[in-house]
Amino acid sequence: MTHPTTTTTENLPDGRTSPPEPSRQEPTEPSPVLPSPAGDPATAPAPAHHVTPERSIALDMILGAAAGAAGVWAMDRVGWFLYNHEDPAALEREHQARAGGKDVAHAAIEKAADMTGIDLPTGEPNSAGIAMHYALGVLPGALYGAARHEVPALRAGYGALYGFGLFALMDETVAPALGIAAGPTHYPWQAHVRGLVSHIVLGIATETVLRVSDRVR
Template sequence: MNTTTADLLADAVIAPAAGYAATKVMEPVSMKLYQLESDETRRREDAARPGSPSQIAADKTLGLLGIHLKGKARGQAGAALHYGLAISWAPVYALLRRTTGLTPVAAGLASGAAMSLIVDEGITPLAGFSAPNRTYPAVTHLRGFAAHLAFGLAVAAVTETAWTILGRRPPH
């Protein structure tokens, strides 16, 4: 597959929109799945959760720089980290599509699954942005995985639509 510089530049422009839109899809999916959990499971999960992982990550990261935000600015930093991660992950989809024979659905599912496993199940607890994985009920991990699959599929939909409009869609 021959990827041009113009393709890569288009991908760099599309990825932020795809990542942002995909997060807007993922959040209600995750919330609906959370609401479907039993009261006992939600109680156990809420008791295990030390706070929003994005907020904890923002606090810790900024703290390393000697910055300690309060109030609205603190919340904005957490949201920026959350959306920044989504935007920075969206190019994984384009990379998979442009360098493998994966279909849009397969590449979307693979990129969402990879984000779930690498970020949520790996980096987040190891960095102390959440409680250790074993602290949460199994359904919490399954919900996160399913929500990230929705993220990947939404990135695929936005990216494929933009590629089609721009005439830069790879084959498959």
């Protein structure tokens, strides 16, 4: 705020006149900028919008099933390589421990045929046993595909944790409990190592396929 400049003169008692009072100007201070009232849409800064596409659980499960099938294929490549380079004595002990002399998938088909009375192929290998073998990777893969975004910890180790979980749950626990495999102590350590490594490969391959699908969706 400023005072106006005085230009008039005043008469002194002796008839003299006083010189005009010099103008005085107070220094001006900039007006403070007050923050805009909260909730004022006209003055509040526009919020940043992060648009994320809605996820479809059904699509996640389909992609997880496909990734699980790819994981089984990769697991078989590694598993057969290790099997063909394993100690013959360990392989003999493993075959003696198998339920009915069959692997888990074919033993499951044979058990299902016995329980249902349905005429299913019992030789090894057969189409039903191979389908069961892939189903053991496809069905968990579908569940994994639906859950991996909701529980990111499942993806630990680039899918290695998922593969380890399948090995511990299915090979070491569920299969013996269902009677389609012997207990863990009946198998040589080489069989356990081969199963563990193969399932970790399955988990990594499954996660790799799903990560690629995440990028292209």
